Amino acid sequence: xxxxxxxxxxxxxxxxxxxxxxxxxxxxxxxxxxxxxxxxxxxxxxxxxxxxxxxxxxxxxxxxxxxxxxxxxxxxxxxxxxxxxxxxxxxxxxxxxxxxxxxxxxxxxxxxxx
Amino acid sequence: xxxxxxxxxxxxxxxxxxxxxxxxxxxxxxxxxxxxxxxxxxxxxxxxxxxxxxxxxxxxxxxxxxxxxxxxxxxxxxxxxxxxxxxxxxxxxxxxxxxxxxxxxx
Numbered sequence: 001x002x003x004x005x006x007x008x009x010x011x012x013x014x015x016x017x018x019x020x021x022x023x024x025x026x027x028x029x030x031x032x033x034x035x036x037x038x039x040x041x042x043x044x045x046x047x048x049x050x051x052x053x054x055x056x057x058x059x060x061x062x063x064x065x066x067x068x069x070x071x072x073x074x075x076x077x078x079x080x081x082x083x084x085x086x087x088x089x090x091x092x093x094x095x096x097x098x099x100x101x102x103x104x105x106x107x108x109x110x111x112x113x114x
Numbered sequence: 115x116x117x118x119x120x121x122x123x124x125x126x127x128x129x130x131x132x133x134x135x136x137x138x139x140x141x142x143x144x145x146x147x148x149x150x151x152x153x154x155x156x157x158x159x160x161x162x163x164x165x166x167x168x169x170x171x172x173x174x175x176x177x178x179x180x181x182x183x184x185x186x187x188x189x190x191x192x193x194x195x196x197x198x199x200x201x202x203x204x205x206x207x208x209x210x211x212x213x214x215x216x217x218x219x220x
Contacts, residue, residue, distance in 0.1 A: 035209070045150075045158065045201055047209040059208065062115065095157055101148065101203065102169070104157035 002026040004096055004105035011111050012086045019082045022096030022105050029053040032099035034079040038092040086112045116140050116204055120212030126220045133189040135215045137202035142182050146206035149187045153198045
């Protein structure tokens with residue numbers, strides 16, 4: 001069974017960074033893309049970007065190019081997303097998902113507050 | 115970037131009703147369109163991929179159709195457990211979600 005386990009909720013101050021993790025079990029992430037998606041409170045889904053863990057190649061949505069950095073560690077079968085220069089507008093639930101969006105993590109709440 | 119316009123934003127229907135939700139792309143997406151269901155407090159779940167392919171384990175009352183820029187998700191007979199928000203996702207050029215349709219029981 002494929003499972004994506006995300007790290008716990010984060011509380012970050014404006015201007016700081018947070019790094020989220022997404023550990024995959026039951027599937028080798030070398031064989032898929034890993035996507036990240038956010039959902040602001042009461043809003044819809046927004047694609048942030050994806051990484052090909054086999055070679056580290058990344059693609060970002062334009063608005064997240066300077067906000068998010070995607071990495072992956074194939075030895076631990078884990079994908080990561082770092083969010084930098086946090087602002088209140090970054091407060092959201094962040095999901096990871098496999099290449100065809102067929103498996104999703106449970107989501108992690110990131111709250112930006114001073 | 116491809117924009118996805120989803121309608122309606124809110125939908126109220128009765129058990130047994132036929133329900134349709136629409137997504138319109140800003141350009142031809144060649145049937146690279148998926149549908150997701152998200153229940154409150156949960157991650158989205160894939161229902162249909164590439165316009166009309168039912169994901170394993172999804173009830174047959176869900177179906178999808180469309181081509182070019184216009185796509186539809188149909189629930190043939192609404193059940194209480196179908197109360198959720200539904201999203202479309204194009205993956206013809208990068209990835210873009212529709213704005214969502216919140217489906218409630220009348």
